Amino acid sequence: xxxxxxxxxxxxxxxxxxxxxxxxxxxxxxxxxxxxxxxxxxxxxxxxxxxxxxxxxxxxxxxxxxxxxxxxxxxxxxxxxxxxxxxxxxxxxxxxxxxxxxxxxxxxxxxxxxxxxxxxxxxxxxxxxxxxxxxxxxxxxxxxxxxxxxxxxxxxxxxxxxxxxxxxxxxxxxxxxxxxxxxxxxxxxxxxxxxxxxxxxxxxxxxxxxxxxxxxxxxxxxxxxxxxxxxxxxxxxxxxxxxxxxxxxxxxxxxxxxxxxxxxxxxxxxxxxxxxxxxxxxxxxxxxxxxxxxxxxxxxxxxxxxx
Amino acid sequence: xxxxxxxxxxxxxxxxxxxxxxxxxxxxxxxxxxxxxxxxxxxxxxxxxxxxxxxxxxxxxxxxxxxxxxxxxxxxxxxxxxxxxxxxxxxxxxxxxxxxxxxxxxxxxxxxxxxxxxxxxxxxxxxxxxxxxxxxxxxxxxxxxxxxxxxxxxxxxxxxxxxxxxxxxxxxxxxxxxxxxxxxxxxxxxxxxxxxxxxxxxxxxxxxxxxxxxxxxxxxxxxxxxxxxxxxxxxxxxxxxxxxxxxxxxxxxxxxxxxxxxxxxxxxxxxxxxxxxxxxxxxxxxxxxxxxxxxxxxxxxxxxxxxxxxxxxxxxxxxxxxxxxxxxxxxxxx
Amino acid sequence: xxxxxxxxxxxxxxxxxxxxxxxxxxxxxxxxxxxxxxxxxxxxxxxxxxxxxxxxxxxxxxxxxxxxxxxxxxxxxxxxxxxxxxxxxxxxxxxxxxxxxxxxxxxxxxxxxxxxxxxxxxxxxxxxxxxxxxxxxxxxxxxxxxxxxxxxxxxxxxxxxxxxxxxxxxxxxxxxxxxxxxxxxxxxxxxxxxxxxxxxxxxxxxxxxxxxxxxxxxxxxxxxxxxxxxxxxxxxxxxxxxxxxxxxxxxxxxxxxxxxxxxxxxxxxxxxxxxxxxxxxxxxxxxxxxxxxxxxxxxxxxxxxxxxxxxxxxxxxxxxxxxxxxxxxxxxxxxx
Numbered sequence: 001x002x003x004x005x006x007x008x009x010x011x012x013x014x015x016x017x018x019x020x021x022x023x024x025x026x027x028x029x030x031x032x033x034x035x036x037x038x039x040x041x042x043x044x045x046x047x048x049x050x051x052x053x054x055x056x057x058x059x060x061x062x063x064x065x066x067x068x069x070x071x072x073x074x075x076x077x078x079x080x081x082x083x084x085x086x087x088x089x090x091x092x093x094x095x096x097x098x099x100x101x102x103x104x105x106x107x108x109x110x111x112x113x114x115x116x117x118x119x120x121x122x123x124x125x126x127x128x129x130x131x132x133x134x135x136x137x138x139x140x141x142x143x144x145x146x147x148x149x150x151x152x153x154x155x156x157x158x159x160x161x162x163x164x165x166x167x168x169x170x171x172x173x174x175x176x177x178x179x180x181x182x183x184x185x186x187x188x189x190x191x192x193x194x195x196x197x198x199x200x201x202x203x204x205x206x207x208x209x210x211x212x213x214x215x216x217x218x219x220x221x222x223x224x225x226x227x228x229x230x231x232x233x234x235x236x237x238x239x240x241x242x243x244x245x246x247x248x249x250x251x252x253x254x255x256x257x258x259x260x261x262x263x264x265x266x267x268x269x270x271x272x273x274x275x276x277x278x279x280x281x282x283x284x285x286x287x288x289x290x291x292x293x294x295x296x297x298x299x300x301x302x303x304x305x306x307x
Numbered sequence: 308x309x310x311x312x313x314x315x316x317x318x319x320x321x322x323x324x325x326x327x328x329x330x331x332x333x334x335x336x337x338x339x340x341x342x343x344x345x346x347x348x349x350x351x352x353x354x355x356x357x358x359x360x361x362x363x364x365x366x367x368x369x370x371x372x373x374x375x376x377x378x379x380x381x382x383x384x385x386x387x388x389x390x391x392x393x394x395x396x397x398x399x400x401x402x403x404x405x406x407x408x409x410x411x412x413x414x415x416x417x418x419x420x421x422x423x424x425x426x427x428x429x430x431x432x433x434x435x436x437x438x439x440x441x442x443x444x445x446x447x448x449x450x451x452x453x454x455x456x457x458x459x460x461x462x463x464x465x466x467x468x469x470x471x472x473x474x475x476x477x478x479x480x481x482x483x484x485x486x487x488x489x490x491x492x493x494x495x496x497x498x499x500x501x502x503x504x505x506x507x508x509x510x511x512x513x514x515x516x517x518x519x520x521x522x523x524x525x526x527x528x529x530x531x532x533x534x535x536x537x538x539x540x541x542x543x544x545x546x547x548x549x550x551x552x553x554x555x556x557x558x559x560x561x562x563x564x565x566x567x568x569x570x571x572x573x574x575x576x577x578x579x580x581x582x583x584x585x586x587x588x589x590x591x592x593x594x595x596x597x598x599x600x601x602x603x604x605x606x607x608x609x610x611x612x613x614x615x616x617x618x619x620x621x622x623x624x625x626x627x628x629x630x631x632x633x634x635x636x637x638x639x640x641x
Numbered sequence: 642x643x644x645x646x647x648x649x650x651x652x653x654x655x656x657x658x659x660x661x662x663x664x665x666x667x668x669x670x671x672x673x674x675x676x677x678x679x680x681x682x683x684x685x686x687x688x689x690x691x692x693x694x695x696x697x698x699x700x701x702x703x704x705x706x707x708x709x710x711x712x713x714x715x716x717x718x719x720x721x722x723x724x725x726x727x728x729x730x731x732x733x734x735x736x737x738x739x740x741x742x743x744x745x746x747x748x749x750x751x752x753x754x755x756x757x758x759x760x761x762x763x764x765x766x767x768x769x770x771x772x773x774x775x776x777x778x779x780x781x782x783x784x785x786x787x788x789x790x791x792x793x794x795x796x797x798x799x800x801x802x803x804x805x806x807x808x809x810x811x812x813x814x815x816x817x818x819x820x821x822x823x824x825x826x827x828x829x830x831x832x833x834x835x836x837x838x839x840x841x842x843x844x845x846x847x848x849x850x851x852x853x854x855x856x857x858x859x860x861x862x863x864x865x866x867x868x869x870x871x872x873x874x875x876x877x878x879x880x881x882x883x884x885x886x887x888x889x890x891x892x893x894x895x896x897x898x899x900x901x902x903x904x905x906x907x908x909x910x911x912x913x914x915x916x917x918x919x920x921x922x923x924x925x926x927x928x929x930x931x932x933x934x935x936x937x938x939x940x941x942x943x944x945x946x947x948x949x950x951x952x953x954x955x956x957x958x959x960x961x962x963x964x965x966x967x968x969x970x971x972x973x974x975x976x977x
Contacts, residue, residue: 145318146325151575151620153582157601158333158613238450242583245452247602259452266456266587273460280453287448538744544700545739546759546810547732550725556758557747564749635749 029223032300039296045289052101053108061086062095064102064256076271090261090275091268100278102256107286110171111236118175119229122182129183130190131213141187144180152177152235156243170243174236185228189221223301230294234287241283258283312629319621326617327379330610331372384614385607389599394611398593403486404474405592408584409577411508412516413570420520421566424527425559431532439524446521451580455514455587462510472589475504507588515584519573526569530562537561564635571627575620644716645673646850647697647735647818652710654692654701666692668874668925669710671949674818674850679841681861681882682854683897684871690854691740693871694820696720697852698737699727714818733763736811738840740823742803746795752779752806753791759813778809783839801832808840812847819844820852825860837864858901862886870894873922873930876949880965890952890967892935929970941970 033039052059081088087096129140147155156173163169190213193199202212241259243249249257258279265275359365366374378385384394427439463471470476475488482495489508492501534540535558543557578594585594593612600608652670657663667689674680682690695701697712699719712719714735719727731737739745747755756775760766766774772791779787782805795803804824811819824840825833841864844851853865861868861882868885870878870893878891889895899913917934928943929935935942949968 142321142325146322146329151579151616153579154575154597154613154616157597158609234448238448241450242452242579245583246586246598262453262456269456269460270464276453276456276460280450280456283453284445284449287450288444291444291448538739538741539747541700542737542739542745542807542810543747544728545698545731545737546762547728547730548758548762549728552758552762556750561747561749 029300033296036296036299038292039300042289042292042294042296045285046293049104049286049289050108053104056101056105060095060098060101062098064094064098066094087278088272088274091264091272094256096275096278099256099261100258100282103258103261103279103282104286106167106255106257107237107240107283110167110174110240111233114171114174114240115178115229115233115236116175117171118178118232119182119225121175122179123186123225125179125183126186127190127213127218130187130194131209131217137187140183144183147176147180153239153242156239157246157248165248167249170240170249173243173248174239177239178232178236181228181232182225185224186221189224190217193217193220227294227298227301230290230297234290234294237283237286237290241279312625315625315628319618319625322621323614323617326614327376328372330613331375333610335368335371379614384611387600387608388605389603394608397596397608398611398615400486401591401593401596404488404590405578405581405585405594407487407489407508408511408515408590408592409581411512412577412580413519413573415512415516416519416523416573417570420523421527421563424524424566425531425562427524428528428531428535436528439528443521443524446517446524449517450583451514451518452583452587454517455511455584458510458514459587469510470507474507474590475500476507479503511584511588511590514587515577515580518576518580519570522569522573523566526566527562530565531558534558534562564631568627568631571624574623578616578620644713646676646678646715647674647852648711648713649673649693649697650711650713652693652696652712653708654689654696655707657705657707665874667696670871670874670876671710672869672876672879674852676817677848677850678867679844679851679853679865681865681868682852682871683856683858683861683868685856688871689874690856690871691822694737694822694852694854698731698735698820699724700737729763732759732816733814734816735818735820736814736816738804738807738811738819738821738824741827742800742807743827745807746803748795751792751794752798756791756806756810756813759810763814774813775809778813779806781812781843782806782809784809800828801836804828804836805839808836808843812843812849815847816849818850818852820854822854823856824853826855826857858897870897873925875925875930875968877931877969878967879949880967884965888965890965890972891931891969892937892971892973893931894967895973896934929968937971939971 087100090096090099125140125144129137155177156170159169159173159176163172194217199212199217202216207215241257241262244257244259245263247263249255249260261279262276262283265272265279269276382395384398386393387397390397423435423439427433427436430436459471463469479497479500482497482500483491484494485491488504489501492498492504540553540557543553548557581592582594582597584590585592586598589595593615596608597612599605600612650671652667653665654667655663655665670689670693672680672682682693684690692701696708697719699722701708708720710720714730719730722730746752753772753775756778757771760771760774764771775791776787779790784790784802784805790798790806795806798806804827808824821840825837828836837860840851843849853860855861865882868878868880868882869876870885870891872891872893878885878889878894880888880890885894886898889898893915896913896915900915902912915934921933922930923932923943924930925947926945928945929938929947932938932942947968947970949966952965952967952972
């Protein structure tokens with residue numbers, strides 16, 4: 001649905017007539033963002049997530065994926081919370097809390113890197129298509145059509161299958177699925193601006209096409225791109241988990257990945273439902289944080305939009 | 308209208324052609340000998356020789372592509388490395404389970420989502436509206452596979468209300484005609500078989516339905532709000548029509564147009580979600596087939612899968628576009 | 642004197658939104674319409690004329706809107722009527738023609754459907770009879786080839802044609818009153834006169850009364866029997882068309898008239914725009930709302946509750962003309 005919204009990008013930030021006079025569009029947006037309670041919640045969740053991911057080695061009580069206490073795990077029971085292990089152990093005998101904290105780390109790295117790559121490639125394609133037009137546009141958009149004709153998860157699956165297992169292939173897989181989203185967004189935004197009076201005016205002033213696109217049109221597309229990137233990060237966190245759930249993550253099943261943890265938890269669902277609950281909640285809360293923040297950004301940048 | 312269909316079909320051919328090129332390049336790009344890659348770990352010299360001859364890996368690349376394309380056109384998608392079964396016939400055999408699941412999920416989402424979105428919009432800002440908006444946000448952020456695991460734990464392992472896995476109890480002697488088990492039971496009047504299949508279907512459909520449900524609620528709500536602010540609704544009220552007539556004919560009918568297009572876009576999400584849901588509930592659909600293929604790097608199955616999904620996806624979208632034209636006269640004429 | 646068909650008395654409409662001060666769009670409007678009479682409501686945008694019409698029709702959103710006063714139609718108060726009961730009279734006894742024909746028709750229903758559904762809601766005609774009636778209506782509003790048009794959709798028609806369809810819909814059940822809210826504003830200038838002519842002709846033929854809402858004095862000049870001039874949510878002048886144009890009393894009315902370009906004006910005489918905007922206003926309780934824009938104001942204008950009072954047609958001869966009222970302390974044309 002966020003991809004759909006992207007086709008008709010929200011207009012660039014504009015200051016409201018009352019109360020915000022004298023503020024630039026970005027300052028006005030910032031002010032609206034700070035007044036949006038769900039945006040604050042989102043920002044706090046995202047902030048915590050990033051903090052945990054970055055500081056995982058400091059926060060975690062143990063090393064991840066050690067299997068140190070494997071002897072304590074029996075075929076019928078996984079030890080629950082204790083003084084040494086706040087959340088208990090996982091089914092491979094590692095500390096569950098440690099696994100969760102390091103899971104945030106891998107989600108963040110994969111999510112951010114893949115979104116950055118997806119954004120970069122998508123942006124280049126979109127700018128080429130929207131800025132140059134003509135046959136370049138046609139060619140780029142046909143490629144995008146083909147990419148869009150495969151559901152994003154399956155696209156990611158096939159990319160990951162080509163590259164083999166591992167975190168790198170998950171990253172590339174997810175960025176491949178994001179490329180068409182950003183390409184369309186930028187193209188649509190540039191095309192919408194191309195006919196506007198200010199662009200015609202710049203052209204009449206004799207500015208080069210490249211100057212106009214880079215210096216004037218792109219900055220106007222920044223808002224929608226920022227919103228989309230935040231929303232895409234939410235999807236990326238879920239897709240990272242989905243791909244590792246499907247077995248495309250690291251080959252070692254004991255490694256700290258939320259999706260992978262959920263898969264292995266299924267075998268012991270009856271004895272130890274907490275093994276599924278925590279990583280699942282972690283994924284959902286993180287995705288919620290990015291979604292809330294993204295939607296708050298959208299509202300802040302486009303005062304007319306409503307939910 | 309006709310030109311629309313023709314143009315979309317043309318685009319479909321183009322997309323499939325592009326995909327086949329990509330997929331062909333994919334196998335060629337695999338490290339090492341392509342015949343070995345296709346055979347996987349079980350490769351024997353004889354097997355490699357046979358595959359090399361059959362796929363023409365010793366001939367020039369463009370000839371290889373043409374042979375590949377020719378086989379695709381004849382419906383030969385290759386055979387699974389693991390089972391040796393032809394990919395296409397396995398799909399045909401497993402597809403009904405996935406379709407049944409997807410249709411049930413979509414049905415659930417539409418039946419619950421449209422009225423919910425409509426009521427939320429009519430009572431904007433009320434309790435129901437807040438619940439619907441909040442709930443649909445949850446539906447978007449809670450991953451399907453987590454919801455599936457959760458439902459499975461609470462409703463079948465803990466409370467024991469529903470079976471934990473499969474499509475039908477093995478002890479039931481059911482006749483299968485269409486491959487849609489619920490429907491089969493109804494057709495053969497084996498009510499218990501149908502009932503049992505339905506019980507097996509509830510949890511997976513709930514889990515899978517959460518994605519389209521969340522989206523349908525949001526879009527219906529937004530769309531109804533937009534229609535409500537339009538002038539023609541005021542005209543309808545000025546005509547003194549009954550409330551029900553205004554709601555159905557002038558609000559809901561207009562509001563459902565955008566909803567129907569999103570349904571088509573949901574096809575992709577549903578297929579992706581089906582892969583994950585089937586895994587959790589051990590349903591023998593194409594989702595679990597893909598899961599196995601991914602884990603065993605069964606290239607012919609993966610290749611065939613992607614082509615197949617792209618085809619299905621494109622056809623669904625074509626149908627949706629055409630039906631959109633039927634409902635919306637503005638599209639039909641222009 | 643028998644009571645009028647429509648009597649609006651002291652109508653007030655207040656909009657309140659959470660977290661914002663409430664705004665009063667209509668601030669005690671009173672006017673009446675006799676059967677078969679065409680009455681104009683004139684004023685700048687924002688003066689409350691559209692809100693007045695929606696309040697009469699009961700079409701304002703129920704949430705956040707407070708409507709007080711009374712709207713008596715044929716003796717019964719529409720404001721206190723149950724919503725369902727009011728709905729059954731809308732489209733039948735009182736109908737409305739809206740400003741924007743481009744958006745006022747449902748884009749996904751055929752014109753035939755939109756025409757016949759009014760008939761279906763308010764008459765006992767069967768399907769065939771409704772269709773025949775719809776054909777007749779389309780013919781009466783001057784739509785060529787009505788049979789074909791019945792099966793067409795709004796986007797296949799031009800704006801002028803759509804407005805004709807909306808007029809046909811309004812006339813369908815032979816209502817006793819039609820409210821036309823800026824019926825020609827959204828149309829091309831060349832079409833405006835045609836549609837206005839059609840509307841007035843049809844109304845006069847069928848003896849239907851009409852409230853014509855417009856900001857355009859030119860529209861009023863050719864059509865109305867009586868004219869009410871609105872300013873800041875109140876009627877400031879009410880007169881027959883002839884009296885109003887010949888002897889405007891309220892300073893706002895005279896200002897409006899001076900702002901209309903005239904062919905017969907002496908060459909070189911400049912137009913006199915009314916200075917300021919509707920935003921520059923006084924609360925009616927504090928005096929004359931028009932005071933900040935009026936050139937003639939003095940302290941006498943700063944007292945609240947200036948009444949809508951009969952004015953003298955000719956100050957020297959008669960004491961007052963009950964049919965020409967103005968809400969002004971220093972009416973134009975009076976010796977100062």
